[in-house]
Amino acid sequence: MKITYPHMGYSYVAFKMLINDLGYEAVVPPEPSKRTIDLGVRYAPEFACIPFKVLLGTYLETIEMGAEMAITSGGMGPCRAGYYGIMHQRILNELGHDFHIHIFEPPQVNYLDFIKKLKAIKPRGMSWRTFIQLIKKGYGKLEAIDEMEYLMYRIMPFEINKGDTANAFKKVLEILDEAQTAEEIEDARWECRKMIAKVPQDRSRVPLKIGIIGEIYVVLEPAVNFYLQKTLGEMGVYTDRSIWLTSYTQKNVLVEGKIGEKDIHEMAHPYLNELIGGHGLNSIGEIVIYAEDGYDGVIQLAPFSCIPEIMAKGIVPRVSREEGIPVMTIFIDEQTAAAGVLTRLEAFLDLLKRRREQQAIKEKSLA
Structure with a gap:
């Protein structure tokens, strides 16, 4: 079949x-x-x-x-x-x-x-034993893929030669694709970590930090969100994504992740304490988390007509104001164009840069 x-x-x-x-x-x-x-x-x-x-x-x-x-x-x-x-x-x-x-x-x-x-x-x-072992092996490869993608976005804003990290990640995917046994996957994981870490970097940079939240599919599928995280990385922005397929699986199928649903819901509670479906409640809680972690801004990605994210969007201005963190929402449908998304990203980054500069001047005057 x-x-x-x-x-x-x-x-x-x-x-x-x-x-x-x-x-x-x-x-x-x-x-x-x-x-x-x-x-x-x-x-x-x-x-x-x-x-x-x-x-x-x-x-x-x-x-x-x-x-x-x-x-x-x-x-x-x-x-x-x-x-x-x-x-x-x-x-x-x-x-x-x-x-x-x-x-x-x-x-x-x-x-x-x-x-x-x-x-x-x-x-x-x-046998069920063999069946479960194969599923675990597949999940192990999925974890390795998520880890390498996570590392790619961590290094991108510091890369000296634009595109080096993305090219390394392409090779990493090929290596992981060829690994078929549990031992090969673990060996490939170590090899891939070294490969991405070898990308020449300038760690003296202090990049803007942006958190990415929203509906799971448009957040995880780069072809649908116009490779937003990669674009930001190559523009020198440090990004963190709130959703990864493995962590989502752990929270919803296996066991609680590092930051469980309960913790995120507690963060959202002052602003929203009802389950509104999808990742709407999570989006509110994650904005609070990113604000507390010192991020410069947050981008909410959502499908056009997504009711949970639309409801969250209605609460975002208050959360943004009270938590002191700018939030930009991008709704995506078949009419959305890459050029329009890029223009909005550039404008948002300009806003965050000016805000950071103003905060630095204010802190200097108070010193």
């Missing part, structure tokens, strides 16, 4: 290995492009958000590549994302495609259903 999955950042490298390890043929989804979006827009409801349209376009592209089934995640709480898989399945069936979407809901929704879904993709004859 040929199986595909959503394209979300660089996670496709790990999912490809896992599906192949299970004895299926992985159909690697292409990076979202204008064609992907056009296909999704053509068949999706007009009110649907950009993640819905991109995923639908991705399924249509992978069906052309021979995919017979997709494995994806569901959702819980007051957010339309929980219905995406069902809606995608219905649309694809109406278009005449014999294609199945295997939806994994979070275990806390229905533990028995989660186990049932796992059993359905476990190959006959394969």
Whole structure:
């Protein structure tokens, strides 16, 4: 059977290995492009958000590549994302495609259903022990990918030659892609750390620090957010992303992460104390965290028509004012252009630079 999955950042490298390890043929989804979006827009409801349209376009592209089934995640709480898989399945069936979407809901929704879904993709004859070991190995590669991407964004603002870090990361992905056993993945991890660390850097710089928050898909998929984090890094900005696929998995499937949902919700409590779905509540709490950590500003990324992020956006001005940190919101849909996003980024950076200069003058006068 040929199986595909959503394209979300660089996670496709790990999912490809896992599906192949299970004895299926992985159909690697292409990076979202204008064609992907056009296909999704053509068949999706007009009110649907950009993640819905991109995923639908991705399924249509992978069906052309021979995919017979997709494995994806569901959702819980007051957010339309929980219905995406069902809606995608219905649309694809109406278009005449014999294609199945295997939806994994979070275990806390229905533990028995989660186990049932796992059993359905476990190959006959394969022991549960082997099956779990393969999943752990795939997760290990996913952790390595997240770590290398994290390191890339940490080094980018200090790189002496623009593009060196991005080029090193491309080689890192190739190395991790070739690693197939747990031992090879761990060896590759060490090799990749050294490779990225070797990028020539100027650590005397004091870059602006920006936190990136918002809806998970537009935050994690660079092809949808116009490579915002990479662009900022190459503009000399130090960025921190609030969401990583591995940390999200730990919080929602495995165990609590370093900063658990409860802590973020406590941070948000003075401004918002109701679960509004998606990552809306998290966005508020994360602004508070970035303010306390001394960041210069925050960028909120959200799909146009995303109700949780729209509700959060309504509270952002107060949070920004009371926490003393500028916040810029970028809503993304199929009409959003890269040039417009870049212009807004440049204006926001100018604002943050002037603000930092004014604060330095004020501190000097008080000294």
